[in-house]
Amino acid sequence: MSLLDTFKDEALELLQELESALLALEETPSDSTLIDRVFRALHTLKGSGGLAGCESLAGFCHEAETVFELVRSGDRKIDSDLVTLTLSAQDHLRQMVVAEMGGPAVDDEVTSELVAAFQALLPAKLMEQTVSNAMAKPSEQGFDTYRVRFRPGTGLFRQGIQPQLLLAELARLGEVMVVAQLDAIPPLELLNPEDCFIYWDIILTTAEDEDAIRDVFIFVEDECELTIQRVDDSGLLDHPDDYKRLGEILVERGDLPQEDLERFLKEKKLLGETLIESGVVDDGKVRSALAEQERIHKLRRQRQVSEQTDSIRVKSERLDKLVNLVGEMVTMQARLTQLAANRLDSDLTAVSEEVERLTWDLRDQVLNIRMLPIGGTFTKFKRLVRDLGAELGKDVFMQSEGGETELDKTVIDQLNDPLVHLVRNSIDHGIELPGVRQAIGKPAKGCITLSAKHSGANVLLTVTDDGAGLNVERIRAKAIEKGLIAVNTDLSERDVLNLIFEPGFSTAHAVSNVSGRGVGMDVVRQAIDSLRGSIELHSQPGHGTSFTIKLPLTLAIIDGLLVNIGSEQFVLPLAAVEECIELTTAEAAHSHGRNLVNIRNELVPYVDLRSEFRLNGQRPDIQQVVIANLEGLRVGFVVDHVVGEHQTVIKNLGRMYSDVSGVSGATILGNGQVALILDLPQLAERAERDEKGRLH
Numbered sequence: 001m002s003l004l005d006t007f008k009d010e011a012l013e014l015l016q017e018l019e020s021a022l023l024a025l026e027e028t029p030s031d032s033t034l035i036d037r038v039f040r041a042l043h044t045l046k047g048s049g050g051l052a053g054c055e056s057l058a059g060f061c062h063e064a065e066t067v068f069e070l071v072r073s074g075d076r077k078i079d080s081d082l083v084t085l086t087l088s089a090q091d092h093l094r095q096m097v098v099a100e101m102g103g104p105a106v107d108d109e110v111t112s113e114l115v116a117a118f119q120a121l122l123p124a125k126l127m128e129q130t131v132s133n134a135m136a137k138p139s140e141q142g143f144d145t146y147r148v149r150f151r152p153g154t155g156l157f158r159q160g161i162q163p164q165l166l167l168a169e170l171a172r173l174g175e176v177m178v179v180a181q182l183d184a185i186p187p188l189e190l191l192n193p194e195d196c197f198i199y200w201d202i203i204l205t206t207a208e209d210e211d212a213i214r215d216v217f218i219f220v221e222d223e224c225e226l227t228i229q230r231v232d233d234s235g236l237l238d239h240p241d242d243y244k245r246l247g248e249i250l251v252e253r254g255d256l257p258q259e260d261l262e263r264f265l266k267e268k269k270l271l272g273e274t275l276i277e278s279g280v281v282d283d284g285k286v287r288s289a290l291a292e293q294e295r296i297h298k299l300r301r302q303r304q305v306s307e308q309t310d311s312i313r314v315k316s317e318r319l320d321k322l323v324n325l326v327g328e329m330v331t332m333q334a335r336l337t338q339l340a341a342n343r344l345d346s347d348l349t350a351v352s353e354e355v356e357r358l359t360w361d362l363r364d365q366v367l368n369i370r371m372l373p374i375g376g377t378f379t380k381f382k383r384l385v386r387d388l389g390a391e392l393g394k395d396v397f398m399q400s401e402g403g404e405t406e407l408d409k410t411v412i413d414q415l416n417d418p419l420v421h422l423v424r425n426s427i428d429h430g431i432e433l434p435g436v437r438q439a440i441g442k443p444a445k446g447c448i449t450l451s452a453k454h455s456g457a458n459v460l461l462t463v464t465d466d467g468a469g470l471n472v473e474r475i476r477a478k479a480i481e482k483g484l485i486a487v488n489t490d491l492s493e494r495d496v497l498n499l500i501f502e503p504g505f506s507t508a509h510a511v512s513n514v515s516g517r518g519v520g521m522d523v524v525r526q527a528i529d530s531l532r533g534s535i536e537l538h539s540q541p542g543h544g545t546s547f548t549i550k551l552p553l554t555l556a557i558i559d560g561l562l563v564n565i566g567s568e569q570f571v572l573p574l575a576a577v578e579e580c581i582e583l584t585t586a587e588a589a590h591s592h593g594r595n596l597v598n599i600r601n602e603l604v605p606y607v608d609l610r611s612e613f614r615l616n617g618q619r620p621d622i623q624q625v626v627i628a629n630l631e632g633l634r635v636g637f638v639v640d641h642v643v644g645e646h647q648t649v650i651k652n653l654g655r656m657y658s659d660v661s662g663v664s665g666a667t668i669l670g671n672g673q674v675a676l677i678l679d680l681p682q683l684a685e686r687a688e689r690d691e692k693g694r695l696h
Helices: 003-027 032-051 055-072 080-100 108-119 124-132 163-171 210-216 246-253 258-266 271-278 283-307 316-343 346-369 375-391 409-430 434-439 472-482 493-501 521-530 585-590 680-695
Strands: 144-152 174-181 199-206 224-232 371-373 396-401 406-408 446-455 458-465 534-540 544-552 557-565 568-573 577-584 596-599 602-608 622-630 633-639 641-649 663-668 674-678
Touching (some): 003 375, 032 055, 055 108, 144 163, 144 283, 163 210, 199 210, 224 283, 246 283, 316 346, 316 409, 316 557, 316 641, 346 371, 371 409, 375 396, 409 446, 409 521, 472 493, 493 521, 493 534, 557 633, 557 674, 577 585, 577 596, 602 680, 622 641, 622 680, 633 680, 641 663
Parallel strands (some): 602 633
Antiparallel strands (some): 144 199, 144 224, 174 199, 557 568, 557 641, 577 622, 622 633, 663 674
16 A cells, blocks of 8 residues: 555544544533644644645645644633634645645635635744745654753743743643752752753653744743654664663763763663762652653654554445355355255264354354444534534434444445435424514424443344424324325325335425435435335434334344245245244145244244245245344244254345346355345335225
8 A cells, every 4th residue: 555545544544533632622612632633634634635745735734733723722712713714624625635636726815815814813923934834844753852952041030930831831832740859959058049950851752843843942041951852753663662771861861971970880880879879960860760661662652553563444445345255164164064965974074163163163253344433424414414514494403323333345335325314414404593483482402312222133123303393194104105106005104104205205395405405315224124124214303303214233244044835945044033833734725815824823924935936836835934023023924844943154146136026136056056135124014005005
């Protein structure tokens, strides 16, 4: 992977982090941790951009970074205007990254406008300095460590200068370690309390240069002894602990003559203790030298760890190929298992079982590699909620729950568009205007909640708003107007609410940038169906609406239940299966064609798959009913025989069969035969429609 490719991946992550921190900062503008996150994202992006040769991007980041340096120092407050401006800069930076990768060029006029907007927020003196250096090549990036000795004159206090304020100012430049040196303090009888006898050794790790450090002491430099030495740069060493020894540091600082060091080394004792006991070097100087050693060792180890990190970037295409290969291995393992069972060879059976165990372990590990937390996707929607709320004049915020819940990357990638539709729909149709909310006793600020949690082999994603809820009668009237249902159609409340998923349905009064074109909710259902998931709608008038999406953890390999009907093989998703029971010919005849089976005094409807797929052949006297739980509803599926569990590698059927109802894919069995994977919710829904058609 090239340096530019690496920069692109890192930059996009930093921009997402920047957006997330900005949106959170707007809610709590005094949170110093969030301010540091914004500054750090801008600073790192500037440094990475400069290193990758993206100088215009690095210069642009510098403008925003300068303003947030003022925020960090307390010289400027966070407000909505600054957040909005920085979000616009974040969008522009994303376009600049795309442009660096060969995409459309950025608009230089927009760049200039944003730069001018940031510079307008600076004090006059600082703005002059910034303008003179605008778009200049950034300095060498990285964090360097300096050794600073600040020895003020004895008259420092009489000048009204407080040294602790200078040290605090120095601390703003980076991470500091301060050791006070007390060896110059005279005996009590000679001590003048108005004089300053203390001096300080400071170890400073900062991204600033020596001039920035010297500027801290600009008003006292003529009245003090100031020594600044860079003792470690941001480079990576093969041996991070290979730094100067204690004696070398003391000699380098002038605290210990070279000849004394050589004399003490010959005694082969602990140097620090020997020096202190001898009185040649006092305890404070030894402590500051040891502090310098410790800091450099720590920083170098951290750099080595970050360079040799335990995670690597891999293109998703490579992971997809790996998953495909594992899928082929699962198929071959099934073939080996069947071969071993037919041969009745104990040695072959033992090998087959071991290969099966290893294949299952490999399958789980490979699929886990593609699992990502959904929280990153949730975070992206905070910006959408903020901007869309402002566009519609609605005060609304977003909260999320269960962001650590993991899903297959393929599922997450395809989930973005349906979630966008749901969030936009909730804000446009659900959340009321602030005045309306207050008039009915609600908080003026509306809330959109995105949550995720595991449910067996599935993940439940929920989009909830605390708005007005759906109006059942208005939906029915609009459906009649659109010709989706007849005037006298008898539908339950749930069926009426589900009409919003029909193509062309919309309750918007006018076409806008947000809604009213009759495209949206039907697209959501199609997208969820393509992910082998389902969507359920709940609404309470005056209290809000909730959309719950049920998705499989992965789209590549599932645990299935293999069944057959005559000579045909089918696979049912095992996660939905509750139990299997027998159905005799007499019991089927006793139901008088209603397709109901009595299970422990509970009547459960079933789908006759032989009839559904129009398969010829003689039915066995005793058939099997596979009972599945479909969104809380128990439905049976009648088959000839249940073969058993089967590791199912899912294969797409191709465009020609993409619209086939009741089938979600196919798999190849160990004997080379193709088995269709059944879409149980679609089959149940189709059977229900057919039943209603017969009754009417």
